[in-house]
Amino acid sequence: AELCADFYSCTCPNLLPIVKKGVAKAIQKEPRMGASLLRLHFHDCFVNGCDASILLDDTSNFIGEQTAAANNQSARGFNVINDIKASVEKECPRVVSCADILALSARDSVVYLGGPSWEVGLGRRDSTTASRSDANNSIPGPFLSLTALINNFANQGLSVTDLVALSGAHTIGLAECKNFRAHIYNDSNVDPSYRKFLQSKCPRSGNDKTLEPLDHQTPIHFDNLYFQNLVSKKALLHSDQELFNGSSTDNLVRKYATNAAAFFEDFAKGMLKMSNIKPLTGSQGQIRINCGKVN
Ligand code: HEM
Numbered sequence: 158a159e160l161c162a163d164f165y166s167c168t169c170p171n172l173l174p175i176v177k178k179g180v181a182k183a184i185q186k187e188p189r190m191g192a193s194l195l196r197l198h199f200h201d202c203f204v205n206g207c208d209a210s211i212l213l214d215d216t217s218n219f220i221g222e223q224t225a226a227a228n229n230q231s232a233r234g235f236n237v238i239n240d241i242k243a244s245v246e247k248e249c250p251r252v253v254s255c256a257d258i259l260a261l262s263a264r265d266s267v268v269y270l271g272g273p274s275w276e277v278g279l280g281r282r283d284s285t286t287a288s289r290s291d292a293n294n295s296i297p298g299p300f301l302s303l304t305a306l307i308n309n310f311a312n313q314g315l316s317v318t319d320l321v322a323l324s325g326a327h328t329i330g331l332a333e334c335k336n337f338r339a340h341i342y343n344d345s346n347v348d349p350s351y352r353k354f355l356q357s358k359c360p361r362s363g364n365d366k367t368l369e370p371l372d373h374q375t376p377i378h379f380d381n382l383y384f385q386n387l388v389s390k391k392a393l394l395h396s397d398q399e400l401f402n403g404s405s406t407d408n409l410v411r412k413y414a415t416n417a418a419a420f421f422e423d424f425a426k427g428m429l430k431m432s433n434i435k436p437l438t439g440s441q442g443q444i445r446i447n448c449g450k451v452n
Pocket residue numbers: 189191192193194195196199230231232233297298299300301306320323324326327329330331332333334336371394396
């Protein structure tokens with residue numbers, strides 16, 4: 158079945174303003190939260206589709222996705238989604254899925270931080286399971302080559318254009334030293350002064366959890382400066398600089414670096430595709446009452 162933008166127009170007419178308000182409040186409290194919510198949706202959709210699987214907390218007899226390599230002590234924003242869900246439950250009990258709330262929150266975060274908007278199709282339902290091994294296998298890591306990144310996105314039905322445009326999400330948010338250390342010590346394609354600065358923050362050993370902005374220019378503004386960074390060899394992650402390293406994707410990076418409107422258009426299209434990956438619909442799955450656990 159297809160998702161539909163007015164899916165809740167009768168059953169929860171105030172859904173969109175409730176989510177928008179909850180997202181705005183969370184970002185006002187902590188500007189990084191917009192980035193964290195966007196990434197949470199990505200890490201949900203890449204693991205068995207956008208079914209809120211990532212939101213299921215571990216219990217004594219269940220291990221979910223939150224402790225998978227890419228998520229462990231890194232994925233964040235769970236409390237924000239749980240709080241928004243609680244507000245939604247108050248007004249429209251048991252009708253709105255956590256997967257839909259997460260998709261809307263990602264969109265509202267991007268808009269709040271100055272990025273493009275898109276219409277989010279609704280009607281996703283929530284999984285009753287989660288898979289740590291699927292998360293470990295499906296979420297791309299920062300040490301991948303361009304070819305591996307292209308293949309990873311192709312496995313989700315996403316194109317090379319989607320890969321480059323969606324990587325522009327790294328115009329906001331932060332990454333830990335352990336995720337960019339190899340890039341700043343081993344790769345040759347790093348601007349010398351940027352390398353020197355990063356090495357002062359992230360030594361060869363230790364400080365694994367020290368955070369640096371993915372976009373060193375405007376880390377809390379959704380713009381196209383991430384692509385300008387790639388052109389000037391100032392990407393934080395190896396995987397980011399792979400998109401501009403003398404290969405087929407260089408021209409698209411250059412285009413986005415000079416044409417913010419083109420980036421916004423392709424980012425919105427890519428998000429729409431990503432948020433439509435394998436949704437549960439109809440009577441599949443359930444509408445979780447609490448996003449952290451199955452009913
Ligand atoms: C192309 C492959 C991608 C790789 C290899 C990758 C890898 C990473 C890594 C390693 C981090 C830092 C995590 C940490 O140190 O805690 C990160 C952060 C982030 N990623 Fe990606 N990512 C990719 C694509 C995407 C996509 C498609 C999106 C969303 C559409 C996205 C959104 C974000 C955001 C917003 C952050 C910052 C989160 C925060 O500050 O809480 N990434 N990514």
